Amino acid sequence: MKAGKILVFIVLLAGIGAFFAFDLKQYFSLEYFQGQRAVLEGYRDSHPVQTTAVFFAVYVLVTGLSLPGATILTLVAGALFGLVWGVILVSFASTIGATTAFLASRYLLRDWVQGKFGDKLKTINDGIEREGAFYLFALRLVPAFPFFLINLVMGLTKMPVRTYFITSQIGMFAGTIVYVYAGTQLGQFKISPGLVAAFVFLGIFPLAAKKVLDALKARKVYAKWTRPASYDRNMVVIGGGSAGLVTAYIAAAVKAKVTLIERHKMGGDCLNTGCVPSKALIKTAKLLNQIKHSKDYGVKSATAEFDFAEAMERVQKVVADIEPHDSVARYTGLGVEVLKGTAKITSPWTVEVTLNDGGKQTLTTKNITIATGGKPFIPPIPGLREANPLHSDNLWEIRKQPKRLVVLGGGPIGCELAQAFARLGSKVTQVEMAPRIMTKEDPEFSEMVAKRFREDGIDVLVDHKATEVRVEGGEKIVVVQHQGAEKRIACDEILCAVGRAANTQGFGLEELGIPLTKQKTVEVNEYLQAHYPNIYACGDAIGPYQFTHTASHTAWYCAVNGLFGRFKSFKVDYSVIPWATFTDPEVARVGLSETEAKEKGVKYDVFTYGIDDLDRAIADSENHGLVKVLTAAGSDKIIGCTIAGPNAGEIIVEFVTAMKYGIGLNKILGTIHIYPTYAESNKYAAGIWKRSTVTKGQMEVATAFNDWTRGAGGLGTVIAKALAMSGNKERYYAAAPTHGDD
Template sequence: MKKPLIFLAVAALAVLLVQLGGRHSLDLEALRGYIAGLADLTAERPVLVGTLFFVAYAAVTAFSLPLAVWMTLAAGALFGFWWGLVVVSFASTLGATLAFLAARYLLSDWVHDRLGARLATIDDGVRRDGAFYLFTLRLIPAVPFFAINLLMGLTPMRVATFYLVSQAGMLAGTAAYVNAGTQLGQLDSVAGILSAPILLSFGLLGVFPWIARFALSAIRRRRLYARWNRPERFDRNLVVIGGGAAGLVAAYIGSALKAKVTLIEGHKMGGDCLNFGCVPSKALIRSAKLAHQMRKAGELGLSPVDPAVSFGPVFARVRDVVTAIEPHDSVERYEALGVEVLQGHARLLDPWRVEVALSDGTARQLSTRAVVIATGAAPFVPPLPGLADVGYLTSDTLWEAFAERDAPPARMVVLGGGPIGCELAQAFARLGSQVTQVEMQDRVMTREDPEVSAFARAALAADGVEVLTGHKALACGVTDGGKWIEVQAGADTRRIGFDEIIVAVGRAARLEGYGLEELGIPAKRVVETNAYLETLYPNIYAAGDVAGPFQFTHTAAHQAWFAAVNALFGFVKRFKADYRVIPWATFIDPEVARVGLNEQDAREKGIAYEVTRYGIDDLDRAITDGTATGFVKVLTVPGRDRILGVTIVGEHAADILAEFVLAMKHGLGLNKILGTIHIYPTLAEANKFAAGEWRRAHVNPAVLRWLEWLHGRRRGV
């Protein structure tokens, strides 16, 4: 708090100087008198007067004193137009830069600590376009220059950029006032300086950068599209490539907004989530959880049972679950909504034409105003020697591979310690396999805080999973009919035998075969997009796993809204994708759910925070259910109830998290959650109790002592 207090002291001094100066009224007559008094000295010693004037002007600007207009007029009267312009231009820019540096030194850290992530978007915008916006603001006299100096000091703008842009941007306004000063004797009022023609000129100057930017953008677009033959008419408003979460939402929105939309899917409607990811994995996890509960029934006063697990019925149920949900994502449903659905492989021929190799062997060419690329991602398979020889499985292929098996594999290796690897390792362990999980990093689930990783590892170990962290996979092979994987930890190596191996080391965007390279669209790990989800070509967008930075079904749908709306209405208004509040969960048992920052994120970003914890082992409903394990951890701004992030570990953590997601989205603090009635007994009460922990930690001790005294007096003590 020392720096903000110093700033307040400086501001108070400036206010005091203004108050003292206000006792001596300053108008044109008084200014003419001062100029007359300095005229002889200026004529005799122009360098001395000019130097003192320069220093005084810089000081006035640095302290943001309301004297700049009068001193600019005085410069014109004392030194003439050209010398006056030089003195004022450099002095004002120097003073503005000093104010900029003072704000940065005294306030920037404090403001960023208080506002945290909410300033991230502004900081990114300043890094990208700060010079442009500063130049525009400097050209508009109605915007107080002192406010610009102070506000820009809170941003990451470079000092040199601020100085040079300010020098150029203030030059026109400075020239107008200095020129007026040379005619000081003819002025009737200061307001007369900015006549209607001059104000119009300034207005045009302020608009000019925007016009220039629009013109440059138009030229860039013209050059970008120059080598392509643009159709005179278009068959469609929007073509969506990919029928997964992002593609389905984009097509739905386009159709709902009465656009002509074509959706192209080369494999299965619903994409990875419905067919290989979220839906089947959660169905499998549910069966595994029931098997676990049957074995643990003694903890609830019932006779434990060791279930007989047959993969046939288990995976038949998984198929039934997928079949039950399929109609939500089916061709029939989307055609009923007005979307043209084509089954085939799409390839971009140019920015407006898409060729579709249909599943019946024929091909079609479509012309469209806009395209949304939503091709998703596939499991990444590392170049591990011998891996292909042992017949590896992935989260995409295991469903068919295990569907016809009766018994679970006796020995299984899961390669990878991320969310998918942890979910599958625990599920198959609960279904009867002896699972070994291999992770190269020093802990599983590395995006979470270390204590959460430790909690997850303990949960896996409790179900019989051998978790090998810090182990690098070296090779796979087959010896005498037995499959093995060799791993290394430090200088030690060992071989682990297995019957099946599942590779779950991450997912890679599907980028090849869609014409991206031929169009020159940058796509390395993902398709590169801007804040509006535009690719290199402003009419081609990308959303979902193929665009990153998140690989969740709900973020894919979230991005699809922005991509579809921008694709259809970007010529009028564009919307930046909003990633401020993104929740996610890992569905091990107990679940791990998070939104916003955790502690390791906050430390990496240098964001100050407080931690409030509530142990679910104290929650009545968790105790009655026999699930009294886990915690709620809330990060808040120091001294305030504004939520920076929440991590929940426990039964139904992903469902419980929803209240915090809503609170963060709409700027509600912990006091609002504390003041909300929660049904008793429910797991959601954990949120209220966590808020209560924060409230108790922030009660003023002096208030409590006063209340104790008050109640004592009322008792007559």
């Protein structure tokens, strides 16, 4: 650090240190002002210029050093100088002080912060450069936000000093008037209608300011568009998948006029190409595997005549059986207008629909919800597209089983389908470029699944990168690299399962200037509003969780905020999102994994229970798996849980509920669980937590007490042990938890 910066730092540190060392905070309280009111007013009357100058300087010093007391000084300004002069003094003193803190932060820290974290701050810097004044104004307009924090953080950005000063002056002006006026009433030191009104206004001012801010932002966003005089509909929903269906359902349930537009099949990916068909195929594969291992169930011999085409036809039958739940007929009956066609947003309030029969309609609507879902991502591997790979969309069309199948990807989709095809009889090779499959889970769960995959005959190639695909002599060749060596894998089909991409192209987003994220999802705020406040987005179109249940979850916010947001809006809550990978063993999770807890520096305890010990699992010959619970360190508050084993996706629901409603392990332990069930494993995991809380001191007291009740010891021993108990807090049971900071 340069000498100049060192000097500035020392001066600032000395000023802040002196404030607390000499207990100067006592002078920045209403009680002190009340006691000194007569003296201060007398000095003001006899020395008005000096009083004004000293007050101004103190205010600049307090705000410049980011010391507590600015709010009290603002009230004092109203009491001493009245509304007009008080507002003038505070307005300029606060802005000068804020700018001083801004400059100090910039001088001391900006170069270091930008140099070290510049790549991570690029988005923030671009936003400040583009609309910095507006965002600063937004923060200044709401007094509830800590102004000193704004000063320090903004100093780390590239905002021009002039812009910062002018915007702060304007942005803080309204709040200054409110606080100074409250101070003029405090000067009377009596309860008056004006004082009551001032504090009521202080309470509602942040809400009013937010409404004003939203109106200003909307005015700016909608400036180039002509708003219709009236609307044909309350809501237009684009996309008939899980997110779109739930949005339309809720809107229709509250008697809104809603139109749902779907260009292909109702039900979207989940019904037609994702959750439903994959689980139907997994069921068939699991049945064949159980028959193959019939001896495990006391059946000496069992065989099955399997036909792949018939199994795939069953998959389609399952889809057809569920299809009425998501059909046009059902939703029309619920009051939803369903149009089959392609939608394009042509203005914030109009949607043009090109119907599948060739016709066209233009719809006017108060709100729009983008629920366009996602599609399989095909990575840019040379030759891959030309080899016509299978993916989750087209897989269900095949009727000839591939004898040799290469699965690209070790995530949930890749793992589920790799195991299913292996159990159906295909020779499966799974290629994953990461060091392990299922990288979002803790390593022991990845290895548990990988071990079962190898037992099922899958060649699991981790740390292998597919570099090229060739077609030679009628067969497909996948070229992979591992530790510098090249390997060729011959196969009949390639299944690409490396993830999904949001459907955001071709719906008019580009023309309207609706921005996308780096992941090419629709950029939304915490209320799921896109660039235009009346346009919402949900489901796979926004991420970050590409699950059917999160699509439905986010759809609720779109429907409710879109229809009733003028009265009350709800921020989307991602705090408790569960998911499951339906391999064998199933792996389900909610909250933090241990890996994530370590990465985030969260202090935790971890408790595990092996399902190999569970009576029901033993009875079913399914005694494998693990329940792993993370709690806040020293507490039974659950912050994460991962379960691997039979029905993991079902039994984790107890932990999902517990996290959602703040139920700890102690309550789970005290809940009666039916015997014998897999859900008992949750109680046993809670029991391990409970045992870990028992100390040697407590056990010594218990031993002494029981000895005494049998006549084998004296009461004095019990008392002595009890008195010494606090000094012996070593855990009694060896099954002590692992601490996140160990």
